[in-house]
Amino acid sequence: MISTLTIPALPEGWAAEKDFKPIGKITKDHATQRTIEPVGPHFLAHARRARHKRTFSEDDRIQAQERAKKVEENDESDISEPEDPMLLARDAKDWKNQDHYKVLGLSKFRYKATEEQIKRAHRKKVLRHHPDKRAATGKTEDDSFFKCIQKATEVLLDPVTRRQFDSVDEEAEVEPPTKKQLTKGNFYKLWGNVFKAEARFSKTHPVPLFGDNKSSKEDVEAFYNFWYNFDSWRTFEYLDEDVPDDNENRDQKRHTERKNANARKKKKVEDNARLRKLLDDCSAGDERIKRFRQEANAAKNKKRLEREAAEKKAADDAAAKKAADEAAAKEAEEKAKVDREAGKKAKEAAKTAVKKNKRVLRGSVKDANYFVAGDASAATIDAVLGDVELVQAKVDPEEIAALAAKLNGLKVADEIKAVWKEEVGRLVAAGKVKEAEIKALN
Amino acid sequence: MSDKKVATSPDDRTVIGITFGNSNSSVAHTVDDKAEVIANEDGDRQIPTILSYVDGEEYYGQQAKNFLVRNPKNTAAYFRDFLGKDFKSIDPTHNHASAHPEDANGAVTFTVKDKEGEDAEPSKLSVDEVAARFFRRLVGSASDYLGKKITSAVITVPTNFSDKQKSALIAAATAADVEVLQLISEPVAAALAYDARPDTEVKDKIVVVADLGGTRSDVTVLASRSGMYTVLATAHDYEFHGAALDKVLMDHFAKEFLKKNPKSDPRENARSLAKLKLESESTKKALSIGANASFSVESLADGIDFASTINRLRYEMIARGVFEGITRLVSSVIKKAGLDVLDIDEVILSGGTSHTPRIASNLAAVFPESTAIQSPSTSATAVNPSELQARGAALQASLIEMYEAEDIDQSTHAAVTTVPHITNAIGVVSRSPSGEDVFIPIVQPETAVPTRRTVFVPAPKDGGDVLVRIVEGNTHIKVTQPAPKAAAANGGSRAAKVEDADDSDADESDSEEEEDDDEEKREKVWKIGATVAEAAIRGVKKGGKVEVTINVNADLSVIVTTREVGGKGGVRGVISA
């Protein structure tokens, strides 16, 4: 394998004094002062190097030994539990009903006891209770409790029988909290302990923890999910009423076995139901679930309200827009109407004004007696009025008004004529009227 | 401690290695640097650690063991573990069928009639005296064999022997006129017996020594670095051992006997029980070699003879609990050492019970293929497990026989043996063909310092300038889950489990087997840690190789030397502690 591996190429720009760059240090851990075994040829070489003809004192030895990491534990077990006199008086024949953990002084550990702890506890008990030792120290030779110890060890050191016992170890059970206990709070701790204990039966590990009121929705869901689908190794062989014995005939044996199998099955069903009820009870009181539901509802509501609000706003906006549009249209219409009417009036007024002014214009030439002395001939009148008509036709109402204004009040024919002449001149100059078209007012 | 020793001048020594077991003892010496176990006058190489007195005559070894049937009261057995202990703290379990240990103001004694004559007063022998007498016989017969008086010995002891126990043992040997050159640990002696074989190259490795004896099983995890051993973890078990296997067979044959003779339980009578035990043990030993073994006892109980046979399969079935207990014990020590089975390079099976093929095959199943399982049934080159400790002790004895006692004492002093061990591996970063950085260990974790190690790594094909990056490294176990298809199927059935109460035991074992089939894959991989130093080697030739040497000093400072193999110069740098 190593042959396919190569030393990498030097990265671009790598440089160091004398091509060597110290960067870190190797991990120092004082706990790794260890004792090498003073055995073998290689140790001999080491000793020669280490000693250099030095002689070590007893002090050196003690100090060095204290520094060395200990690998041997004390054989004496640290497990100690006072022995209950009632327990010591137990009859080994009744081993099925004995608390094996208590017999070995492992009450505190139970299903959590390691195999090594069980062995150490056993040895400790043997040292104290072996009947030969008791006899040697003049105590009674009663070996009943010793047999209890042996039986307990036998059961607990075999993983199969240990599970059978652990399955029905009432002392390891944690009862679900009562309503009264729960009223004092501690919901999470109390139920948490229940499930921590139940978790001993789990085939799969790790088992999700119950958590507390700060647990996330995902964790709580994972917890209930796990437990509603709990895969348990709990078995009920230990409670078998009859143990088939080798001396029975086959049929009898088979009958007993069948009876046991049915009883176990029934207990297993009951146990599953028990766990289910536990979960139902627990989840029913689990404020987190309520809270998550409320939160979910609130979230749903919030969404709905938001949606409704949005819809309402859209509707309102549309209505408002419609109203505004309508109002605007109406206003526009009204304005148009007013304008129209005003226009009409103005037009009429203008028309009237034009009419009036035209009357002034016509009146002016009449007043000027058509610029002749004496009765004017019909032709003259026609000519003058023809010119007036022409001018009127060529100018707009304002010019008419302006002209009328100039003419108004004038009585003297020449003045009138001058005004007309000026006007005609203006129009001719503006190209609106041709010189030739004018018959009288030039 | 040394004040009680007898010191012999190196020139006058004749040395042996002794294993003084709770069940059996053995003596070995070296011939041309090879260890050989010495047979006693009965032709036994495993000599039962038993003394028996009949009519003032002293018997030891197998002869004494045979007297367990007819003369149990005057037979002292299983006393080694009582040396240096108070009565309060001894376990008399295995002495029930022989002289019982007694309490003499806290000291352990045996009362035996060791003098001739019907009405001779029985003697109260302290355990130290019993041990001394046994030593005398053991060493005496070896002296006879060698034709010269043995003066000195290296003796093996369990790793959990206290100073008091050691002193008592030395005192017993001294009383038998044997100079104790050194006491060495049993598992280390076993490891040395393997490693000192000719043509064995010194390799850094992690070794598990499972010493499975008659009344105890001791398992040790050793780091072997440059041929030096460090104990990383140990466990001592008094439940799963040879005697427990004897018990399984005793119960089996007792039940067989009871079927034919319902009124006579051979376990209820001391003499019958002793016969049952002796024969069960020899049947057990026969089952280590053959597929079938016979069991035959004259007048087993109530004058009834009994003969039967058992095949290995049946035996392995009834003894399963003990076998599995041993496997769990081994696994637990590895865990205690903070290691994984993948970290274990070698498993040495030592002690008489290690002859059992099933124990070895069960262990082989726990370890990866790459782990060497050293036992007669798993390896053709295995050394007889019953001889390992004596051989190791003999090898050590021959190594140190030329030294003055004072010199040995100073060299085995804690001031010499207590040394810092590095925590992490030190190595160099290489590049894989796919461009990944890969750690190449140079110094393994748990190596005692000072130490020096070298590796050679090729440069890239075309040579050129290269970067030697020295880093710390650690292993971790990479677990690859089996194909997801199976997992999905499992998940489905699991979801329905709570309701599914019919789920019988038979179903369960089936599904467990299924799970076994698509086992997850576990491998040990190196993880690159902090960089310690970098160095450049310039202008490496095409196809060249780079040599990297790490020297870790006692103060944990490091000297890195690196150069192109065959090239001149190179780079040398120091990393301060």
Ligand SMILES: Nc1ncnc2c1ncn2[C@@H]1O[C@H](COP(=O)(O)OP(=O)(O)O)[C@@H](O)[C@H]1O
């Ligand atoms: N060939 C064998 N097969 C199985 N067990 C054996 C064999 N040889 C010895 N033994 C058992 O090994 C145990 C003794 O082992 P040993 O290492 O000599 O013990 P100890 O370390 O206790 O002195 C006894 O229980 C003995 O029956």
